[in-house]
Amino acid sequence: MAKEISLATVKEHNKSDDLWIVIENKVYDVTKFRSEHPGGEDTLDYVAGRDGTKEFIEVGHSLEAREILKKFYIGDLAAADIKKKSPVRCAHVGLALGAIILGFALIYVIKRGGGPKQ
Numbered sequence: 001m002a003k004e005i006s007l008a009t010v011k012e013h014n015k016s017d018d019l020w021i022v023i024e025n026k027v028y029d030v031t032k033f034r035s036e037h038p039g040g041e042d043t044l045d046y047v048a049g050r051d052g053t054k055e056f057i058e059v060g061h062s063l064e065a066r067e068i069l070k071k072f073y074i075g076d077l078a079a080a081d082i083k084k085k086s087p088v089r090c091a092h093v094g095l096a097l098g099a100i101i102l103g104f105a106l107i108y109v110i111k112r113g114g115g116p117k118q
């Protein structure tokens, strides 16, 4: 199993000569790659010791960039530090929306006089 690394540990490696970065919940030690990065050293310094997924994706890196990344993989982000989308919350929003739509549909039907006959 891959080694689990906490965000706090990643944060300790936020220097240009000791540079870890999280991308899509995987941890990379890109210290040695810093000087070779076609996008410059500063860009990597900017995300040093933290989650750089957003920045990495925004640039629209090539598949080659992703291949390079694999070489620097050192472990997975600890489960406790992974932000999850809550399925419970999604279900609640879905139910609430469903109830509102049903309510409006009922009002519409009753106003048209098409409601249940007495």
Ligand code: HEM
Pocket: 021, 028, 030, 033, 037, 038, 039, 040, 043, 044, 046, 047, 052, 055, 056, 059, 060, 061, 062, 063, 064, 065, 066, 068, 069
């Ligand atoms: C740590 C993992 C990273 C790797 C392995 C990597 C690799 C590469 C590679 C191979 C390129 C050349 C173009 C391409 O193939 O897409 C590139 C370009 C670039 N990268 Fe990264 N990159 C990384 C992280 C980042 C981050 C976190 C940022 C922004 C904060 C960034 C900003 C850029 C920019 C702006 C370019 C464009 C350079 C240009 O076209 O002039 N990179 N990167």
